Amino acid sequence: MKTIRTSIIGFGAIGQGVAEVLLLKKEYLRSLGLEVRVVAVADSKGATFNPNGVDLAKCLVRKREIGTVALEKLSGLELIKRLDHELVIETTPTNIETGGVGLQNMRAAFETGKDVVTSNKGPLTLKYGELQEAAKAAGSKFRFEASVGGAMPIINLVNEVLAGNEVKGIKGILNGTCNYILSRMLEEKASYKDILAESMELGIAETDPSYDVEGIDTACKLVILANALFGLDATYNDVEVTGITKITPDALEMAQENGYVIKLIGEVSRKGLQVAPRLVPIKHPLAVGGTLNVASVDTELAGEITVTGKGAGPIETASAILSDLISIYREC
Amino acid sequence: MRISMDIELKDVPGQMLLALQPLSECRANLITVVHHHQKRTPRNTMPVQLVLETRPENLELLKARLEANGIRVVRVGEQRFRESVSVVLIGHVIHTGIQDTIDRIDKTGFAEVVDLSLSMPGIEKPSSALIKIDAVGKEELQKALAILREVSAKKDLLMVLPIGIQA
Numbered sequence: 001m002k003t004i005r006t007s008i009i010g011f012g013a014i015g016q017g018v019a020e021v022l023l024l025k026k027e028y029l030r031s032l033g034l035e036v037r038v039v040a041v042a043d044s045k046g047a048t049f050n051p052n053g054v055d056l057a058k059c060l061v062r063k064r065e066i067g068t069v070a071l072e073k074l075s076g077l078e079l080i081k082r083l084d085h086e087l088v089i090e091t092t093p094t095n096i097e098t099g100g101v102g103l104q105n106m107r108a109a110f111e112t113g114k115d116v117v118t119s120n121k122g123p124l125t126l127k128y129g130e131l132q133e134a135a136k137a138a139g140s141k142f143r144f145e146a147s148v149g150g151a152m153p154i155i156n157l158v159n160e161v162l163a164g165n166e167v168k169g170i171k172g173i174l175n176g177t178c179n180y181i182l183s184r185m186l187e188e189k190a191s192y193k194d195i196l197a198e199s200m201e202l203g204i205a206e207t208d209p210s211y212d213v214e215g216i217d218t219a220c221k222l223v224i225l226a227n228a229l230f231g232l233d234a235t236y237n238d239v240e241v242t243g244i245t246k247i248t249p250d251a252l253e254m255a256q257e258n259g260y261v262i263k264l265i266g267e268v269s270r271k272g273l274q275v276a277p278r279l280v281p282i283k284h285p286l287a288v289g290g291t292l293n294v295a296s297v298d299t300e301l302a303g304e305i306t307v308t309g310k311g312a313g314p315i316e317t318a319s320a321i322l323s324d325l326i327s328i329y330r331e332c
Numbered sequence: 333m334r335i336s337m338d339i340e341l342k343d344v345p346g347q348m349l350l351a352l353q354p355l356s357e358c359r360a361n362l363i364t365v366v367h368h369h370q371k372r373t374p375r376n377t378m379p380v381q382l383v384l385e386t387r388p389e390n391l392e393l394l395k396a397r398l399e400a401n402g403i404r405v406v407r408v409g410e411q412r413f414r415e416s417v418s419v420v421l422i423g424h425v426i427h428t429g430i431q432d433t434i435d436r437i438d439k440t441g442f443a444e445v446v447d448l449s450l451s452m453p454g455i456e457k458p459s460s461a462l463i464k465i466d467a468v469g470k471e472e473l474q475k476a477l478a479i480l481r482e483v484s485a486k487k488d489l490l491m492v493l494p495i496g497i498q499a
Binding site: 171242246247248250251253254255257258260262265267271276277278279280281284286 | 418419420422423449451453457458459460461462490492493494495498
């Protein structure tokens with residue numbers, strides 16, 4: 001049995017999802033010869049740690065009851081630096097302007113020779129090249145499937161399952177909130193504003209929805225795909241971005257009468273990175289509704305491969321984190 | 333004007349030259365030649381399809397010169413549009429002059445707006461339009477979309493294109 005001492009840094013919805021999934025999959029992981037021992041959990045207010053393993057079930061209860069997991073006045077960064085462990089699961093909130101604490105956490109993890117699995121887009125969008133270099137120099141593994149498309153496999157699909165294929169381009173719907181808004185506007189023939197309000201009420205859109213609806217989130221994911229799959233060192237500024245705020249119900253209806261739906265499509269190829277509302281033929285594999293994400297990979301040998309799945313949600317995102325964790329430790 | 337023309341050549345050497353000379357003399361621009369070597373007409377001639385660009389007033393002279401050279405002209409037709417695209421425009425489509433937007437495309441001679449649906453929900457509200465553009469070829473379609481993109485940027489219209497097509 002191989003023991004992987006792990007910290008969960010960031011204990012919001014996704015961090016808690018990871019804890020739940022680790023509890024749920026304990027026996028399964030053991031059957032693979034992996035003992036995942038969580039030695040530290042940190043949120044923005046503090047942390048708890050125990051070199052022999054913290055009780056994840058108690059952490060979840062404490063977080064729900066008093067709003068924090070903290071028993072000590074310690075930051076995630078300090079834990080990464082001081083506590084001996086192999087893997088940092090980095091699930092702090094995305095900050096695409098500075099990279100936030102996530103960037104510092106990842107840097108510190110690599111400086112101390114730890115592996116990193118993350119769902120955090122900010123550091124990947126801003127400092128991809130630097131982080132990859134740091135991971136390489138430290139001999140650390142760095143995986144981030146959860147940062148793009150939640151449960152929908154795309155990075156590992158291309159890098160592992162489709163290995164050997166040259167990827168000519170990827171296009172898809174990478175933001176579930178925008179997909180929901182556009183799908184509902186068409187169904188209800190309602191204005192963008194009305195459906196946005198509904199989405200906020202349902203918790204599908206954030207209180208400040210601009211990050212989603214202006215196409216920024218999709219652009220960040222495109223940057224990650226461009227860097228991870230095309231070997232570029234692109235940043236957010238390399239993306240031409242148009243959001244969905246100007247889309248009208250009339251336009252959606254007219255498009256439908258002519259056999260199209262309008263979707264916010266992110267597209268990456270060697271020619272460039274672009275996010276814009278696009279007409280998608282109704283029967284095209286990219287024409288998925290609701291909050292679904294979808295991506296179509298145009299490959300040299302295998303032709304076009306399309307995957308679709310839930311783009312958000314704590315358990316769905318944690319599933320991508322779990323698969324990254326397993327793929328790092330299963331074979332070595 | 334873009335013209336497609338079917339001609340027939342006798343199966344003896346030097347016929348192609350006799351077919352091309354009049355084109356050059358009439359300043360026609362040859363776009364494509366499809367030479368059906370394997371086929372024979374009942375008259376035992378070889379069919380050849382041409383696509384060329386010429387001024388309409390030169391067309392009769394061109395035909396006469398071809399026939400004077402012993403080349404049979406079987407069919408002359410205006411080139412049909414082969415490529416088509418739908419584009420959604422959102423913004424103040426009407427107030428910024430929809431006619432002007434259409435004219436800019438139609439003026440090219442190689443592309444035209446063949447269909448237009450409009451929706452105007454209210455005076456202050458943005459309107460939406462779906463236009464269909466036909467063009468004689470892929471390249472010409474791209475040129476028409478580039479014009480539309482420029483016009484849309486100037487008029488602050490959001491242009492929504494089908495996937496797989498770049499403006």
